[in-house]
Amino acid sequence: MPGNKRITAFAMLVIAAAIMILVPKSDGKITTKENEPAAVSTAASTTTTSPQEVLQSDTAQTSTVTTKNKDTSTTSTATATVSSTAVSTVTTVTTVTTAPVTSTKKPVTTTTTATVPKKTETTTKKVENNKPSTGNTPVSKHGQLSVKGANIVDKNGQVFQLRGMSTHGVGWFPDAVTKENFRVLRDDWGCNAVRLAMYIEESWGGGESCYLADKDRNYKIVTDGIDYAIDLGIYVIVDWHVLNPGDPSTHTKDAKEFFAKIAKEYGDSPNIIYELCNEPNGGVNWSGTIKPYCEEVTKEIRKYDSDAIIVCGTATWSQDIHDVVGNTLSDKNTVYALHFYANTHTDWLRERLQNCVSSGLPVLVTEFGTCDASGNGGFNTAESTNWLRLLDELSIGYFNWSLCNKDETASALKTSASLSSLKAGESQLSESGKFIRNYLRKRAGL
Numbered sequence: 001m002p003g004n005k006r007i008t009a010f011a012m013l014v015i016a017a018a019i020m021i022l023v024p025k026s027d028g029k030i031t032t033k034e035n036e037p038a039a040v041s042t043a044a045s046t047t048t049t050s051p052q053e054v055l056q057s058d059t060a061q062t063s064t065v066t067t068k069n070k071d072t073s074t075t076s077t078a079t080a081t082v083s084s085t086a087v088s089t090v091t092t093v094t095t096v097t098t099a100p101v102t103s104t105k106k107p108v109t110t111t112t113t114a115t116v117p118k119k120t121e122t123t124t125k126k127v128e129n130n131k132p133s134t135g136n137t138p139v140s141k142h143g144q145l146s147v148k149g150a151n152i153v154d155k156n157g158q159v160f161q162l163r164g165m166s167t168h169g170v171g172w173f174p175d176a177v178t179k180e181n182f183r184v185l186r187d188d189w190g191c192n193a194v195r196l197a198m199y200i201e202e203s204w205g206g207g208e209s210c211y212l213a214d215k216d217r218n219y220k221i222v223t224d225g226i227d228y229a230i231d232l233g234i235y236v237i238v239d240w241h242v243l244n245p246g247d248p249s250t251h252t253k254d255a256k257e258f259f260a261k262i263a264k265e266y267g268d269s270p271n272i273i274y275e276l277c278n279e280p281n282g283g284v285n286w287s288g289t290i291k292p293y294c295e296e297v298t299k300e301i302r303k304y305d306s307d308a309i310i311v312c313g314t315a316t317w318s319q320d321i322h323d324v325v326g327n328t329l330s331d332k333n334t335v336y337a338l339h340f341y342a343n344t345h346t347d348w349l350r351e352r353l354q355n356c357v358s359s360g361l362p363v364l365v366t367e368f369g370t371c372d373a374s375g376n377g378g379f380n381t382a383e384s385t386n387w388l389r390l391l392d393e394l395s396i397g398y399f400n401w402s403l404c405n406k407d408e409t410a411s412a413l414k415t416s417a418s419l420s421s422l423k424a425g426e427s428q429l430s431e432s433g434k435f436i437r438n439y440l441r442k443r444a445g446l
Contacts, residue, residue, distance in 0.1 A: 137186075137232065137233020137234065138186075138192035138193070138233060138234050138235065139230075139233040139234060139235060139270055139271055140233050141154075142154035142155060142156075142158075142160055143155030143156075143270050144270040144307060144308075145160060145162075145235070145270070145273075145309055146307065146309070146332075146333050147309065147332060147333045147334065147335060147362050149360055149362070150357050150360050150361060150362050150363070151362065151395055152309065152335065152362065152364070152395075152397065155270075159395045160395075161392070161395050161396070161397050162192060162193045162235060162273075162364065162397030162398075162399070163190070163191060163192055163193065163397060163398060163399075163440060163443060163444070164185065164191040164192060164193035164194050164195065164234075164235075164399050164400075165185055165189070165191055165194055165195070165399060165400050165402070165403045165412065165436075166194070166195035166197055166237075166239070166366070166367055166399045166400065166401050166402050166403065167194070167195065167196055167197050167225075167402060167403050167404070168197060168401075168402040168403070168404035168406060168411075169197055169198070169199040169206075169209070169210070169241065170196055170197060170198050170218065170221045170222060170225070171198065171199060171206075171209035171210050171211065171214065171217070171218050171221070172199075172206055172209050173404050173405075173406070173419060174221050175418075175419040175420035176403050176404060176419050176420070177196070177221055177224060177225040177228070178228070178420055178422075179228040179231060179232065180421070180422070181403070181420070181421075181422040182194055182225075182228050182229060182232055182234065183232055184422045184423065184424055185234075185403070185422070186232055186233075186234055187424070188424035188425070188437075188441075188446075189436075189437050189440050189441060189444075190440045190441045190443060190444025190445075190446045191234065191440060191444075192234055192235060192444075193229075193234055193235035193236065193237065193273075193397070193399070194225070194229055194234060194235075194236055194237070194399075194403075195236070195237040195239055195275070195366060195367070195399045196221075196222050196225045196226070196236060196237065196238055196239055197239045197241045197278070197367075197402070198210075198211055198218055198221075198222055198238075198239060198240065198241050199211065199241045199243065200212055200240060200241060200242055200243075200244075200251060200254075201213070201244060201245070201251075202243070202244050203244050204244070211254075211258070212251070212254065219258070219261070222238060222262075223262075223265070226238065226262075226266055226269075226271070226272065229271055230266075230269055230271050233271075234271065235271050235272075235273060236271050236272060236273065237273045237274075237275050237311065237366060237399070238259075238262055238272065238273070238274055238275065239275040239278055239366065240255055240258065240259070240275060240276055240277055240278065241278040242277040242278045242279060242280060242313065243278060243279055243281070245282070246279075246280055246281035246282025246283070246284060247280065247282060247284045247289060248276070248277035248280055248284075248289070248290060248293045248294075248313070249289055249292070249293040252293055252296055252297070255276065255277075255293075255297050256296065256297055256300040259274055259276070259297055259300055259301050260300050260301070260303070260304065262274070263300075263301045263303070263304035263305040263308075264304045266305075267304040267305030267306075267308070268305075270308075272305070272308050273308060273309045273310075273311065274301055274305075274308060274309070274310045274311065275310075275311040275313070275337065275366055276293070276294050276297050276298070276310060276311065276312055276313065277290065277293065277294070277312070277313040278313055278318070278337075278366075278367070279313055279317040279318045279339060279367075280313050280314065280315055280316075280317075280318070281315075281316060281317050284315060285315050285320075285323065286314060286315055286320065286323040286324055286327065287323070287327060290312065290313065290314065290315060291312075291327065291329065294310075294312040294329060294334075295329060298310055298329060298331050298334065302331070307333060308333065309333050309334070309335060310331060310333060310334045310335075311334075311335055311336070311337050311364055311366055312324075312329065312334060312335075312336050312337065313337045314336055314337055314338070317339060317373075318337040318338060318339040318366075318367070319338065319339065319340070319345065319349060319352075321336050321337075321338050321352065321353065321356050321361065321363060322352055322355065322356055324336050324356075324361060325356055325359050325361050326359075328361070334362075335362040335363060335364045336361060336362065336363055336364070337363075337364060337365070337366045337367075338353060338363050338364070338365050339365065339366065339367045339368060340365070340368050340369075340387060341368065341369040341370075341371060341372055341373040341375070341410075342368070342369065342370050342371065342380045342383035342384040342386075342387055343370075343371050343372040343373075343377075343378035343379070343380040343383060344372045344373040344378070345373070346383055346386075350386070350387065350390055353390070353394075353396075354390075354394075357394055357396070363396055364396065364397050364398075365391060365396060365397065365398040365399065366399050367399055367401050368387065368398055368399070368400060368401065369400070369401045369409075369410040369432075370384040370400070370409070370410065370432045370435060370436065371409040371410055371432065372409075375401070375408050375409065375410040376408040376409050376410070377409055378409070379409050379431055379432060381435055384435065385439075388439060392443065400412065400432075400436045403422075404419065405417050405418075405419045409430075409432060410432060411430055411432065411433070412429060412430060412432060412433030412436060412437075413428050413429060413430060413433055414428060414429065414430050414433075417429075
């Protein structure tokens with residue numbers, strides 16, 4: 001029956017074709033229905049028409065539902081993108097998997113629906129210790145300071161002028177060293193730096209509060225002050241306040257130990273400036289006494305801090321800066337201290353300063369007063385203004401003596417003011433304090 005065979009064969013071909021047309025193919029595509037906008041992370045509900053294993057992964061960025069068909073060993077994965085903030089809508093992910101067709105089993109269709117609910121948790125970035133609390137601070141703008149010629153320059157090589165307040169002796173007046181006080185100096189006074197004056201010893205009384213008599217206490221006050229300055233993004237001078245004895249080399253060993261500890265702890269901070277001897281006096285000179293002392297202490301600091309600015313005091317209560325010209329330290333980031341009190345040190349010392357700067361000597365006024373050299377009496381706004389205008393013209397930094405409520409003319413606060421709670425404005429300030437605050441504010445553009 002050749003004809004019947006041909007008819008049968010033709011019929012089988014027609015049936016096969018019909019099967020191919022009627023039975024859908026599995027193309028592996030995933031159909032995703034999205035509401036707007038994309039949702040956040042993830043909990044999944046699954047409905048299937050045959051036994052399933054559901055493997056679910058939840059990460060901060062994606063939601064993944066994997067459905068594995070035991071019969072066919074085929075796998076489909078649906079991934080929903082998760083936003084980093086909470087939203088009020090959800091995303092529904094639908095996966096359709098069609099098993100391969102066999103002659104004995106209908107296609108097995110598996111439907112998986114993943115509903116991704118909104119996520120409400122937020123992420124808070126932890127602020128590291130010893131980092132400025134805001135990105136808009138003097139240190140964040142200007143970074144590591146260095147010396148270029150007769151100037152202090154910032155990280156960009158631009159001339160930078162330090163301006164701020166000096167504490168009185170921190171051992172006697174520790175209440176001045178608070179973070180909020182320094183914040184007021186920065187934000188209300190326009191200071192970009194503070195000076196921490198730590199007396200070494202005194203013979204006229206009060207020596208039990210100085211460093212050599214109570215090292216741990218004084219070191220703690222100073223390092224607290226450094227921490228506050230770092231947190232606020234301002235510069236800080238650590239002052240080894242030699243007044244008595246007048247010869248700084250008397251305590252070279254102690255100075256090296258102290259500055260080594262500071263440099264080890266803070267040597268990687270751009271905030272730190274080291275002042276090695278406040279006001280050498282009593283007949284000591286630069287070449288024979290002060291310079292050798294400064295060289296020894298500088299070497300100790302540079303073991304741990306290679307680039308911070310170092311300040312060397314000069315003879316006769318840091319007035320004889322002219323003795324340093326042509327005889328400076330080899331250290332490239334060293335400057336030399338000039339101190340003045342406006343009612344005592346007038347044109348003659350200003351002329352000396354101008355000559356030294358013209359010769360290329362880098363100078364920093366780490367202490368000045370608006371009165372006479374005793375610190376009490378002779379408040380002189382005219383001479384103070386003459387000095388400050390010259391320093392501004394030369395871009396030389398300066399620090400006023402002092403952030404204190406001691407009963408003397410040089411104190412910036414009234415004796416009745418709380419030393420631990422400096423407030424914005426003038427209500428707590430002495431005449432000297434009002435003058436300095438107003439001048440600093442204008443200089444800072446406040």
